[in-house]
Amino acid sequence: xxxxxxxxxxxxxxxxxxxxxxxxxxxxxxxxxxxxxxxxxxxxxxxxxxxxxxxxxxxxxxxxxxxxxxxxxxxxxxxxxxxxxxxxxxxxxxxxxxxxxxxxxxxxxxxxxxxxxxxxxxxxxxxxxxxxxxxxxxxxxxxxxxxxxxxxxxxxxxxxxxxxxxxxxxxxxxxxxxxxxxxxxxxxxxxxxxxxxxxxxxxxxxxxxxxxxxxxxxxxxxxxxxxxxxxxxxxxxxxxxxxxxxxxxxxxxxxxxxxxxxxxxxxxxxxxxxxxxxxxxxxxxxxxxxxxx
Amino acid sequence: xxxxxxxxxxxxxxxxxxxxxxxxxxxxxxxxxxxxxxxxxxxxxxxxxxxxxxxxxxxxxxxxxxxxxxxxxxxxxxxxxxxxxxxxxxxxxxxxxxxxxxxxxxxxxxxxxxxxxxxxxxxxxxxxxxxxxxxxxxxxxxxxxxxxxxxxxxxxxxxxxxxxxxxxxxxxxxxxxxxxxxxxxxxxxxxxxxxxxxxxxxxxxxxxxxxxxxxxxxxxxxxxxxxxxxxxxxxxxxxxxxxx
Numbered sequence: 001x002x003x004x005x006x007x008x009x010x011x012x013x014x015x016x017x018x019x020x021x022x023x024x025x026x027x028x029x030x031x032x033x034x035x036x037x038x039x040x041x042x043x044x045x046x047x048x049x050x051x052x053x054x055x056x057x058x059x060x061x062x063x064x065x066x067x068x069x070x071x072x073x074x075x076x077x078x079x080x081x082x083x084x085x086x087x088x089x090x091x092x093x094x095x096x097x098x099x100x101x102x103x104x105x106x107x108x109x110x111x112x113x114x115x116x117x118x119x120x121x122x123x124x125x126x127x128x129x130x131x132x133x134x135x136x137x138x139x140x141x142x143x144x145x146x147x148x149x150x151x152x153x154x155x156x157x158x159x160x161x162x163x164x165x166x167x168x169x170x171x172x173x174x175x176x177x178x179x180x181x182x183x184x185x186x187x188x189x190x191x192x193x194x195x196x197x198x199x200x201x202x203x204x205x206x207x208x209x210x211x212x213x214x215x216x217x218x219x220x221x222x223x224x225x226x227x228x229x230x231x232x233x234x235x236x237x238x239x240x241x242x243x244x245x246x247x248x249x250x251x252x253x254x255x256x257x258x259x260x261x262x263x264x265x266x267x268x269x270x271x272x273x274x275x276x277x278x279x280x281x282x283x284x285x286x287x288x289x290x291x292x293x
Numbered sequence: 294x295x296x297x298x299x300x301x302x303x304x305x306x307x308x309x310x311x312x313x314x315x316x317x318x319x320x321x322x323x324x325x326x327x328x329x330x331x332x333x334x335x336x337x338x339x340x341x342x343x344x345x346x347x348x349x350x351x352x353x354x355x356x357x358x359x360x361x362x363x364x365x366x367x368x369x370x371x372x373x374x375x376x377x378x379x380x381x382x383x384x385x386x387x388x389x390x391x392x393x394x395x396x397x398x399x400x401x402x403x404x405x406x407x408x409x410x411x412x413x414x415x416x417x418x419x420x421x422x423x424x425x426x427x428x429x430x431x432x433x434x435x436x437x438x439x440x441x442x443x444x445x446x447x448x449x450x451x452x453x454x455x456x457x458x459x460x461x462x463x464x465x466x467x468x469x470x471x472x473x474x475x476x477x478x479x480x481x482x483x484x485x486x487x488x489x490x491x492x493x494x495x496x497x498x499x500x501x502x503x504x505x506x507x508x509x510x511x512x513x514x515x516x517x518x519x520x521x522x523x524x525x526x527x528x529x530x531x532x533x534x535x536x537x
Contacts, residue, residue: 159394159397162386162390162393162394162397163394163397163398165383165385165386165390165394166383166386166394169383169384169385169386170381170382170383170384172345172365172377172381173375173377173381173382173383173443174383174394174398175344175345175364175365175366175369176343176365176369176373176374176375176377176381176447177369177394177395177398177446177450178366178367178369178370178398178399178450179366179394179398180364180366181366182364
């Protein structure tokens with residue numbers, strides 16, 4: 001059981017990075033970015049290429065991968081989001097599906113279908129409460145938690161963070177106070193792409209990168225933000241961990257004697273989350289009651 | 294020179310003429326009431342003045358500067374403050390944060406003039422009797438309290454022209470009096486205000502002039518007494534009298 005929970009924390013840290021950024025974008029723009037998984041993979045693959053093929057050091061490769069992820073996000077915003085989202089919030093759903101197909105093609109073209117690991121080789125593991133965890137995984141979980149703490153500080157204790165939250169909650173009121181909401185829209189979209197790219201790098205360090213990961217990454221991120229509540233970044237992060245742990249428990253525990261759920265059904269946990277929350281608690285797990293008048 | 298000049302302002306969306314040839318001036322220190330039936334274009338006109346909708350023709354001049362092509366945030370920086378019909382507050386932020394974010398959005402020199410921002414926040418909440426609720430989430434307030442918070446925030450952040458869109462809508466009768474007192478205080482301190490309101494006696498008690506809109510056009514303009522007595526106003530609200 002401990003091993004399953006630790007596995008869930010590892011997978012949850014990856015999902016939390018992606019869902020946290022997506023929650024900000026969904027809260028501000030109200031649009032669906034169906035190419036999020038591909039953006040994550042772009043960050044991972046570019047880091048792999050810089051580290052394994054070009055031969056740069058790991059820190060430089062990560063910086064390079066994140067820079068490319070930021071650039072791809074900016075291009076995606078200018079071409080596939082910005083011209084459409086003000087006309088109708090569902091138009092980017094279609095345009096980003098097109099973007100995901102283009103990025104899928106580019107990933108196959110440049111990186112092929114072979115599994116790619118940013119740090120291939122034997123992992124040094126330690127035992128924690130009877131479960132095995134690698135040093136790399138401890139670093140990745142610690143880094144994610146630290147990043148979330150920095151994000152919490154910026155959002156809640158700085159003038160910039162308050163402006164971001166104001167735009168997320170009522171962008172017209174924010175603009176009427178002189179806050180440049182369109183600039184923040186662009187910035188948050190790029191930040192979401194960078195966090196997704198970081199998720200991709202995380203995946204490439206912990207496991208192998210393959211193009212088929214893109215869609216499950218996107219679905220898990222949406223399950224987390226739907227369950228967490230629209231624009232609720234902390235709700236999304238908690239739900240990302242919750243979904244990842246549940247995924248592990250669903251397939252890892254022998255629930256009724258010898259009966260177990262086949263591993264292939266692991267991905268359905270996120271889809272079930274989406275369906276159940278939309279049916280029974282569409283405002284999300286952490287929605288708070290506020291007066292409408 | 295008028296503080297705000299609207300000249301032949303028009304707005305067409307999908308071939309529908311929403312606003313047509315709107316022209317009037319707002320002098321500094323004046324309170325102008327904007328009235329008209331639902332769908333006459335009052336809030337749309339506010340959206341055009343504050344930059345959320347781009348006019349199809351005409352010009353908007355604020356303090357002698359043509360602001361027609363500026364973004365909403367740049368118009369706000371020029372001094373246009375806005376109170377929204379549907380409560381423009383940040384519900385998941387505390388009352389203190391709601392005021393603080395407005396002050397932090399001001400240009401640096403104006404922030405320096407204000408001094409310690411935390412003291413300004415405390416003073417602003419005290420002004421509207423909400424000083425005990427500073428740490429509460431704004432979404433937990435009653436409609437009247439939300440409105441007071443929004444007006445107080447707009448007063449601190451805005452400096453030239455205040456656009457108040459139905460400030461007493463969704464507010465209990467008891468709190469309406471408090472909202473009205475703040476608006477009357479604005480008038481006494483010489484602030485320039487454009488206000489949309491359906492309560493005609495209220496409009497009559499605070500406004501220097503009233504502009505009546507119907508189907509996107511200015512159909513009447515004058516002092517509250519002149520507008521109140523006019524036959525056109527009754528026709529707009531109740532239709533033409535069949536006996537005359």
